[in-house]
Amino acid sequence: MKSFTILKSIVAPLVEDDINTDQIIPSEYLKDIHADLKFGLFAYQRRDPNGISQKSFVLEKEEFLNANILLTGKNFGCGSSREHAVWALQEFGFQCIIAKSFSELFKNNCLKNGILTIELQEDIFIELEREITGNFEVKYLTVDLPKQALFNDEGTVICNFNIDLNTKLILMEGIDEIDMTLKEIDSVSLWESKNDFNMLLQKPIAKFSN
Amino acid sequence: MTIPKTLFQKLWDLHSVGKRKDGKEIIYIDRHVIHELHVPHAFARLKKSNRAIRRKDLTVIVQDHTVPTILGVELISDHIRITRLFAEKYNLKLIDVNSKDHGIVHIVSSEQGYALPGFTLACPDSHASTVGALGCLAFACGTSELEHVLATQTIVLDKPKQMKVNFVGELNKGVTAKDLALYLISKHGVAKGDGYVVEFCGEIIDSMKVEERMTLCNMSIEWGCKSSLIAPDDKVLYWIKDNLEIFNDDEKLKLASWWDTLRSDENAIYDQEIEINCSKISPQITWGTDPSQTINIDDVVPYNSDKNILGYSKNLKSLEYMGIQEGKSLLNLKVDFVFIGSCSNSRLNDLRDAAKIIQGKTISKHVKAIVVPGSTQIKQQAEKEGIDQIFLKAGFEWRNPGCSMCAGANGDVGNVGERIISTSNRNFENRQGRGVRTHLTSPVAAAAIALSGYICDVREFI
Secondary structure: OOOOOEEEEEEEEEOOOOOEHHHHOOOHHHHOOOOOHHHHOOHHHHEOOOOOEOOOOHHHOHHHOOOOEEEEOOOEOEOOOOOHHHHHHHHHOOOEEEEOOEOHHHHHHHHOOOOEEEEOOHHHHHHHHHHHHHHHOOOEEEEEOOOOEEEOOOOOEEEEOOOOHHHHHHHHHOOOHHHHHHOOHHHHHHHHOOOHHHHHHOOOOOOOOO | OOOOOOHHHHHHHHHEEEEOOOOOEEEEOOEEEEEOOOHHHHHHHHHHOOOOOOOHHHEEEEOOOOOOOOOOOOOOOHHHHHHHHHHHHHOOEEEOOOOOOOEOHHHHHHHOOOOOOOOEEEEOOOOHHHHHHHOOEEEEOOHHHHHHHHHHOEEEEOOOEEEEEEEEOOOOOOOOHHHHHHHHHHHHOOOOOEOEEEEEEOHHHHHOOHHHHHHHHHHHHHHOEOEEEOOOOHHHHHHHHHHOOOOOHHHHHHHHHHHOOOOOOOOOOOOEEEEEEHHHOOOEEEOOOOOOOEEEOOOEOOOOOOOOOOOHHHHHHHHHHHOOOOOOEOOOOEOOEEEEOOOOOOOHHHHHHHHHHHOOOOOOOOOEEEEOOOEHHHHHHHHHOOHHHHHHHHOOEEOOOOOHHHOOOOOOOOOOOOEEEEOOOOOOOOOOOOOOEEEEOOHHHHHHHHHHOEOOOHHHHO
């Protein structure tokens, strides 16, 4: 997994609450395993039924085409467990999502793909939103994960953010979570053979043996 | 003195393998039930990383999301095709389209004994906790997590918080488990359960059928819950009694005495408790584009100016999308389509109850209506009882099992602007087709509306 340390980018503001995974990637784009997920990202908001670009939607605006940071509202990514939502955001270029809050399932899926999710308290969020969308000019934001801070164009700290130490480590070192668990696989084996009862719980359900 | 434990805590402790280096807890997964939508990506990655599947014997794949439901149609999606290839390559049990055990993954799990009381189950679908109704602790996962379960037979989590939801009072006429779920979400919002495993209890739960409990547990992700559980009782033990073939008599006895202990101890502490007085609840219907935007069928759509209403800021957008007005009743709105199906409401009791409403009647001429049973077993039993004939005579289509219009991933979708009454669990914008307007209800309410052709109160049909 790619590691995440410092990211400097313009920010695409899509500040709405409860944006769900069906909005992020409509199921039409799940049917085809070779579907262009970047094209499918927010497909119905970016294009009308005739395929005409909706320039009023933030991701169809020229200035945000290269945005690597998304700014959004409460409960972002609610709905289904489809990881395609994360992949679609990633393929568009997003490496960091800043929100008032996230759906837990979505947040986990982000972490497993190396995307940094930052949750900010309402008052701090509003301050950041003002900084980003104020004065109608595109501004760069620097996300510094080691320092847990967001910097503006002038290099001044806008705010700090909280992140669980281990999540920070996983992202910074690009650690694969499966490898991390596989290091502890002996304790899994121990559990499996601990006693008759644990073995009973693992009674094979499938006709095939290993 | 031992500390009183919740049911969740008991199952968590039993399945805890230990802590990982990052402080998270490693939880053993007894059963891993996969569906085809995630297979191509997850298995391609597994192959690429050259990792082995730890417990093939605890893994099952079900084809459901992209399965065609129209009788006689044999269209095979890429997902189905690739899933077959991987199942063969890795020598995994596959419940394929047209097999006698086929159906929606959560329903299959509850029918085939994959989900059992006290066992843990992982499934790459947000409605995994449907089987919480059997006292099975189920975790929904994404594609990466699925790969993690394949490689390690565990999931790794921070311990969730615990919530108890107590349903008291009495159920009014026409009110079902679906109505309770929608009411709960409308009162507490779509994110109330975030980070929680919820236990449903109370006299209403005790009196519910196992299938109704599944509907309630199915909807728990719609208010953000990590999972949901109901303590198994005699009804649950009766439900699973024929699904224990893999165990010998000795093992069955062992399990039975364990199952007897699977309830929260008196005085066990939850992080949060909610009480729902069911006597206050009428049949529910969603008016907006998330399940919290729900009203009693005899109420009006909330005024947008009322800032006390949860999520009021989204309301304007939802009203516009749904083509309805604040302060107005939904009654008498013309309906184009009725869908009875999904892991939320496609079980035998759902079909039986809906059939009672429509028996001897015909649906409105301008309505297209379909029934998609949750599994082949349900379909066949319903046919034995003549339920298919009741639906067919009324003008419904009687389909093959699958996820169908719930997710629309098999191409079962509506047309732009159509108003659909759906017994599924999500009324998101464009979920059932681009520009489609979805109202969620119970199966009995959906049946009544199919007859009328307009949104109506199911109580007039009972």
